[in-house]
Structures are given as structure tokens and as C-alpha cells.
Amino acid sequence: MFTTRFAAFASPRLFRLPCRFIQFEKTPQTVTTQQSTTNFPKRNFSSKMAEDKVVLYDDVLTYKDRKDVLLIDVRDPHELQETGQIPASINIPLADLSNVLQNTSAADFQSKYGRELPDKNANLVFSCKMGGRANKGMEAALKLGFTNAKFYKGSWLEWSTKQQS
Missing domain, CATH: 3.40.250.10 (Rhodanese-like domain)
Incomplete structure (x- = not known):
């Protein structure tokens, strides 16, 4: 797991997004994002030319x-x-x-x-x-x-x- 902090102006809340947790902390008003390091299989996009x-x-x-x-x-x-x-x-x-x-x-x-x-x-x-x-x-x-x-x-x-x- 790794954590990234972003400045934000929000009240304390916890949101659950797909594969991502966002927590708003009241002091010192930052947004903390925690992402799991789950390895998903790479997609083979058809627009790439073989x-x-x-x-x-x-x-x-x-x-x-x-x-x-x-x-x-x-x-x-x-x-x-x-x-x-x-x-x-x-x-x-x-x-x-x-x-x-x-x-x-x-x-x-x-x-x-x-x-x-x-x-x-x-x-x-x-x-x-x-x-x-x-x-x-x-x-x-x-x-x-x-x-x-x-x-x-x-x-x-x-x-x-x-x-x-």
C-alpha cells in the first residue's frame, strides 16, 4: 500500500471508490489516498497495432x-x-x-x-x-x-x- 496526500478543503469524511479510499482529515486539511497494490492483468487494447x-x-x-x-x-x-x-x-x-x-x-x-x-x-x-x-x-x-x-x-x-x- 502507498499513501499520497493532496491539499483539500473539506470536512472529515471517508469515501469508498473502486480500489481507492479517500479520507478527508480536518487538520491539516489534506486528502489522503490509499491505493492497494493489487496487480491486475494488463489489457490488450485492440487499437494497438500488431x-x-x-x-x-x-x-x-x-x-x-x-x-x-x-x-x-x-x-x-x-x-x-x-x-x-x-x-x-x-x-x-x-x-x-x-x-x-x-x-x-x-x-x-x-x-x-x-x-x-x-x-x-x-x-x-x-x-x-x-x-x-x-x-x-x-x-x-x-x-x-x-x-x-x-x-x-x-x-x-x-x-x-x-x-x-
């Missing part, structure tokens, strides 16, 4: 010509009209992604996107404008059981910059 799931610019250069890799841009259609998209990528907005991957028939997917409906072992690479939504798209696909889902960390901004230079 290095083995990150695809780089040079990888995408080769993927755009391969039929065994499906590049999915998860931006909204109006964003694509403003900026463009990576060649050979298809557009499935992030809000629709789970529904499309789960509930679309093979024939409907083929007619709408011009590609075969991916199976659970397909190589999927997600992109967006800067990489954040691409990471979320990859996480959604992984939750649906797609084992080879990855995301392009640099996404459209890196792609367009490197294509112009």
Missing part, C-alpha cells in the same frame, strides 16, 4: 496485381470520389463491412465488387485515408473469423504521396 498484421507500401505495390489478395478500402464513397483509391481495391465502407462479409451471397458479391466472395482463409488487406479505420476493418474481419486479415498502415495518404514522387 506488427505481423501491418502491410507496408512496397507490399501493396505487389498485392494490387495479385488475384489471391483482396484490397478493401473502408472509406465512405464520397471520400473516394474526392481523392481516388488504390488500384484494384474495392470499396466496402467500414459501417457496412461486417454485414457484407457475413451476409452477402457469392453471386451478389461478385456482381457488386467484381471479385469472388472471400473465404475465411483469404488474404484481406484493408486501407482507408490514414490507417485508423483500416485497422478497425481488419479487427472486424478477424472477429468474423478471417484469419489472414491485415491492414495498410500508411493507407491512401502514403500511397498517393509515394505515387506522386
Whole structure:
């Protein structure tokens, strides 16, 4: 246990907060916080990027010509009209992604996107404008059981910059 003191102006009271006790002492008007040193397991936050799931610019250069890799841009259609998209990528907005991957028939997917409906072992690479939504798209696909889902960390901004230079 460790104790921290903070200055406060309060009457003597004892409050119980989750894993924390706060005691107000009348003289010399301080707040004493006692916290237990219980070790809780570290959380694995999904917003952190797993290095083995990150695809780089040079990888995408080769993927755009391969039929065994499906590049999915998860931006909204109006964003694509403003900026463009990576060649050979298809557009499935992030809000629709789970529904499309789960509930679309093979024939409907083929007619709408011009590609075969991916199976659970397909190589999927997600992109967006800067990489954040691409990471979320990859996480959604992984939750649906797609084992080879990855995301392009640099996404459209890196792609367009490197294509112009």
C-alpha cells in the first residue's frame, strides 16, 4: 500500500471508490489516498497495432496485381470520389463491412465488387485515408473469423504521396 496526500478543503469524511479510499482529515486539511497494490492483468487494447498484421507500401505495390489478395478500402464513397483509391481495391465502407462479409451471397458479391466472395482463409488487406479505420476493418474481419486479415498502415495518404514522387 502507498499513501499520497493532496491539499483539500473539506470536512472529515471517508469515501469508498473502486480500489481507492479517500479520507478527508480536518487538520491539516489534506486528502489522503490509499491505493492497494493489487496487480491486475494488463489489457490488450485492440487499437494497438500488431506488427505481423501491418502491410507496408512496397507490399501493396505487389498485392494490387495479385488475384489471391483482396484490397478493401473502408472509406465512405464520397471520400473516394474526392481523392481516388488504390488500384484494384474495392470499396466496402467500414459501417457496412461486417454485414457484407457475413451476409452477402457469392453471386451478389461478385456482381457488386467484381471479385469472388472471400473465404475465411483469404488474404484481406484493408486501407482507408490514414490507417485508423483500416485497422478497425481488419479487427472486424478477424472477429468474423478471417484469419489472414491485415491492414495498410500508411493507407491512401502514403500511397498517393509515394505515387506522386
